[in-house]
Amino acid sequence: MIVMKFGGSSVANAERIKHVASIIKAYADQRPAVVLSAMGDTTDYLLEAAETALHGTVDISNVEKLHRDTAKELGVEIEPINSLLEELKFLLTGISMLHELTKRTRDYLVSFGERMSVRMMSAYLNANGTAAQFYDAWDVGFVSDSNFMSAELLDEVWKTIPEHLGDFASGKDNRIPIITGFIAKDKNGYITTLGRGGSDLTATMIGSAMQAKEVQTWKDVDGILTADPRAVKNVHSVPEVTYDEAAELAYYGAQVLHPRSMNPCRVHKTPVRVKNSYNIESPGSLIVAEHSGEKPPVTAITSKKGATLIDVVSTRMLGQPGFMAHVFNQFLKWEISIDMIATSEVSVSLTINTDKSLDGLKEDLQRYASIDIKQNKSIVTIICDVARSSEILEAAFDALLREKINVQMISQGASKVNISMIVDDSEASRVVQILHDEFFGA
Numbered sequence: 390m391i392v393m394k395f396g397g398s399s400v401a402n403a404e405r406i407k408h409v410a411s412i413i414k415a416y417a418d419q420r421p422a423v424v425l426s427a428m429g430d431t432t433d434y435l436l437e438a439a440e441t442a443l444h445g446t447v448d449i450s451n452v453e454k455l456h457r458d459t460a461k462e463l464g465v466e467i468e469p470i471n472s473l474l475e476e477l478k479f480l481l482t483g484i485s486m487l488h489e490l491t492k493r494t495r496d497y498l499v500s501f502g503e504r505m506s507v508r509m510m511s512a513y514l515n516a517n518g519t520a521a522q523f524y525d526a527w528d529v530g531f532v533s534d535s536n537f538m539s540a541e542l543l544d545e546v547w548k549t550i551p552e553h554l555g556d557f558a559s560g561k562d563n564r565i566p567i568i569t570g571f572i573a574k575d576k577n578g579y580i581t582t583l584g585r586g587g588s589d590l591t592a593t594m595i596g597s598a599m600q601a602k603e604v605q606t607w608k609d610v611d612g613i614l615t616a617d618p619r620a621v622k623n624v625h626s627v628p629e630v631t632y633d634e635a636a637e638l639a640y641y642g643a644q645v646l647h648p649r650s651m652n653p654c655r656v657h658k659t660p661v662r663v664k665n666s667y668n669i670e671s672p673g674s675l676i677v678a679e680h681s682g683e684k685p686p687v688t689a690i691t692s693k694k695g696a697t698l699i700d701v702v703s704t705r706m707l708g709q710p711g712f713m714a715h716v717f718n719q720f721l722k723w724e725i726s727i728d729m730i731a732t733s734e735v736s737v738s739l740t741i742n743t744d745k746s747l748d749g750l751k752e753d754l755q756r757y758a759s760i761d762i763k764q765n766k767s768i769v770t771i772i773c774d775v776a777r778s779s780e781i782l783e784a785a786f787d788a789l790l791r792e793k794i795n796v797q798m799i800s801q802g803a804s805k806v807n808i809s810m811i812v813d814d815s816e817a818s819r820v821v822q823i824l825h826d827e828f829f830g831a
Contacts, residue, residue, distance in 0.1 A: 390419070390420045390421075390422065390557075390558050390599055390601045390602060391416065391419045391420065391421050391601055391602050391603055391604070391605060392422050392424065392592050392593075392595050392596040392599070392601050392603075392604045392605065393412075393413065393421045393422070393423050393424070393592075393605045393607065394423075394424040394425075394570065394588060394589065394591070394592035394604065394605065394606045394607065395409050395423070395424070395425055395426065395607050395666070396426045396588065396606075396607075396608070397426040397427050397428060397429055397430075397431070397432070397502075398429065398609070399426075399607055399666055400425055400426070400428050400429070400506055400509075400510065401428055401429030402428070402429065402459060402462075403458075403459045403462035403463050406428075406459065406463060406509065406510060406513055407463070407513070408666065409510070409607075409666065410510065410513055410514055410517065410519070412607070412666060412669055413514065413519070413565065414514075414519055415669060417519065417565070419602070420557070420558070420560075422554065422557065422565070422566045422568060422595055422601075423510070423565060423566065423567045423568065424568050424569075424588060424591050424592040424595065425503065425506045425507050425510060425567060425568070425569065425588075426502075426503060426506065426570050426571065426588045427499075427502025427503050427505070427506050427571075428455060428456070428459070428502065428505070428506050428509070429455070430455070431452060431455065431456075431501075431502035431505070431506070432499055432502045434451040434452045434455070435452060435477075435498055435499050435501060435502060436498075436499070437451070438451070438452065438477075438498075439481065439484060439490050439495070439498055442481040442482075442484040442485040442490075443484060443485070443488055443489075443490060444485075445485050445488075446485065447478060447481045447482050447485055448481075449474060449477055449478060449481065452474070452477065452501070452505075453474055456470055456474070456505055456509065459509060460509065460512070463509070463512075463513045463516075464516065465512040465513050465516050466512065467508070467509070467512065469508040469512075469523070470505050470508050473501055473504055473505055473508070476501075477498075477501050480494070480497060480498060481498075484498075491537075492537035492538045493537045493579055495537070495538060496538060496540075496572075496580050496581050496582045497579070497580045499582060500569075500572045500580045500582070503526075503569035503570055503571055503572055503588075504525055504569055504572075506569070507523040507524065507525075507567045507568065507569050508523050510523070510567050511523035514565065519565065520563055520564040520565065521564055521565040521566075521567050522562075522564040522565070522566060522567065523567045523568075524566055524567065524568045524569070525568075525569050525572070526568060526569045526570070526571075526572050526573050526591060527572075527573060527580075528553065529550060529553040529554055529566065529568055529595070530546055530548075530549030530550040530551075530552060530553045530554075531546060531549075531550070531572070531573035531574070531591070531594075532545055532546055532549060532573060532574060532575070532576065533573040533574065533575055533581045533583065534575060534581075535575040535576070535577065535581065536581070537579075537581055537582070538582055538584060539582075539583075539584035539585075540573060540575070540581035540582060540583055540584065541583075542573065542583070542590070542594060546594060546598065547598050547656075550594065550595060550598040550599065551598055551599060554566060554599055558599055568591070568595070569591070570587060570588025570589075570591040570592065571583055571587035571588045571591060572587070585647055585649075586646065586647020586648070586649055586650045589606060589646045589647050589650035590647070590649060590650040590653070592604050592606065592650070593646070593650045593651070593652075593653045593654050593659065593661065594653045596653070596654070596659045596661075597653040597654055597656050597657050597659045598653070600657050600659070601659060603659070603660045603661065603662050603675075604654070604659060604660070604661045604662070605661075605662045605663075605664050605673075606646060606661065606662070606663055606664070607664050607665070607666040608644070608663060608664070608665065608666065609665065609666060609667060610626075611626040611668060611671045611673060612626040612627065612628075612662075612663045612665065612671070612672075612673035612674030613626065613627045613630055613635070613638065613643070613674035613676075613689065614626055614627065614643075614689070615627060615688075615689045615690065615825060615829050616689060616691065616821055616822075616825045617643070617691065617692070617821070620692075620818045620821060620822070621690075621818075621821055621822050621825050622822065623825070623829070623830070624825070624829075625829070626671075626673070626674055627674050627688055627689055628672070628674060628675065629674065629675050629676075629677060629680060629681060629682075630674060630676055630677075630688055630689075630772075631676070631677060631678065631679060631680060631806070632651045632654060632655060632676060632677070632678060633805075633806045634688055634689075634772050634806045635648075635651060635676045636648035636651050637770065637802060637807045638689055638691055638770075638772055641691045641692070641693050641768055641770040641807070641809065643689065643691040645663065646661060646663075646676070651676075654676075654678075655678065658678040660675055660676065660677050661675070661676040662674070662675050662676070663675075663676070684774050685774070686773060686774050686777050686781060686828070687771055687772070687773045687774075687781060687828040687829075688772040688773060688806075689772045690769070690770070690771055690772070690821050690824050690825050690828070691769075691770050691772070691821070692767050692768065692769045692770070692817045692818070692820070692821050693728075693742070693767065693768045693770070694767045694814050694817055695742055695765075695767075695814070696728065696729075696740045696741070696742050696766040696767060696768050696811065697740060697741050697742070697743070697747070697762060697763065697764045697766065698738065698739075698740050698762070698763040698764075698766045698797060698798060698811055699738070699739055699740070699741065699760065699761070699762050699763075700736065700737075700738050700760070700761040700763075701716055701736060701737045701738075701739075701754055701758045701759075701760055702735065702736040702758055702759050702761075703735055703736070703757055703758035703759070704735055705757060705758075712734075712735065712737075713732070713737065715757060716737055716754065716758075719750055719753045719754050720741075720750070722750075722753065723745070723749055723750045723753075724745075725741050725745060725747075725750060726741065726743075727739050727740070728740045728741060728742055728768060729768055729798070729800045729809050729811070730800060731798055731799065731800050738798050740766065740768060740798070740811060747762060763797075765813065765814045765815075766811050766812070766813060766814060767811070767812055767813065767814050767816070767817035767820075768809050768810070768811060769809065769810050769811075769812055769817060769820050769821055769824070770808070770809040770810075771785065771807065771808045771809075771824065771828075772806055772807050773806065773807065774806075775801060775802075775805045775807070775808065776805070778801065781808065781828075784827055784828070785808075785824055785827065787827075788823050788826070789820065789823060789824075792823050794812065794816060794819070794820055794823065795812075796810045796811065796812060797810075797811045797812065797813075798810065798811040
């Protein structure tokens with residue numbers, strides 16, 4: 390058994406659905422369970438409809454047109470979708486009457502995208518000779534807490550998922566499961582969403598709970614790349630990365646699986662393969678617990694723009710315990726998370742990425758330290774074997790020195806797979822290209 394996950398752009402319209410269906414058929418002998426996101430812009434359409442309903446008007450025309458036109462082009466009946474469209478109208482009517490959209494109601498609202506997507510794909514597969522059955526995630530055992538908009542799965546899913554998908558895995562049921570990503574239900578029966586990376590998490594949770602051969606996530610590139618192809622020339626795919634490397638790549642800007650989706654994989658060391666839906670013969674990139682061969686010195690280089698660099702210096706705290714606690718407590722107070730950090734006894738440099746005003750934070754910190762805030766910075770990250778950090782840093786800084794690039798801060802990740810540095814936003818793309826040329830060749 391394998392698990393295949395397709396994002397919203399992969400099922401954005403009838404043409405893309407036909408293409409994804411052909412991929413599913415090509416892997417039918419490997420017994421795939423399929424996880425789908427909502428079609429294209431559906432989630433945006435649903436949120437727009439909610440905003441309109443808050444002002445007293447119920448309008449699902451965009452959602453309805455997309456799905457009816459797609460069904461017509463695919464030549465399938467959409468009675469299950471018709472039922473959902475009626476349910477959606479009923480929900481929006483309630484929103485328009487109450488003039489209120491709670492987190493719980495929002496989760497219920499956006500769930501319609503995934504629920505309609507799996508019904509569309511299932512109908513098309515069945516109409517073309519491939520037995521399939523759509524499932525809402527809770528129908529295959531997905532139970533979460535009640536933290537609406539960012540729910541966490543409960544531990545019992547390790548038991549409930551195999552109970553519901555066991556017949557398919559054993560071959561008793563030959564219908565390919567087409568399952569909603571991103572959503573679950575809490576103990577009270579309310580629909581929840583799993584937050585950022587929710588569809589990836591759905592796929593990896595199923596894969597690990599079922600001890601699948603592998604989880605496949607399908608994109609429009611040949612796996613994980615050595616850098617962003619939109620900014621860097623001569624990139625190539627990376628055959629293999631570890632869970633830790635993939636998590637760091639995603640955190641620092643690369644379009645890989647969300648870091649939290651790696652957690653289920655670690656339990657049974659379930660491999661995840663990143664595949665190209667436009668080149669299904671390509672092996673893609675494999676995400677594993679440990680490298681199968683010799684670990685390369687540098688795996689990839691990525692960047693994340695829009696960072697703010699904050700330098701906090703306090704000579705009054707020299708030799709006194711609690712300096713770091715004072716600093717971090719202020720970030721906690723203002724609910725601002727920290728990306729990267731470098732410290733000494735009386736100073737700390739750190740980066741954040743937020744649109745929030747920093748006036749209150751600055752005022753609090755200035756009570757016992759001098760503060761320097763610099764905006765429009767980028768974090769450039771080298772995903773690498775930190776055991777070879779001296780060799781890697783020497784090569785990196787020699788290359789940057791030749792190009793007269795000044796690095797403003799450096800930090801080595803606790804995961805031992807990354808070295809990050811701060812440069813100006815205006816220099817970020819050039820820095821990534823310089824480093825890519827140094828480690829992978831021009």
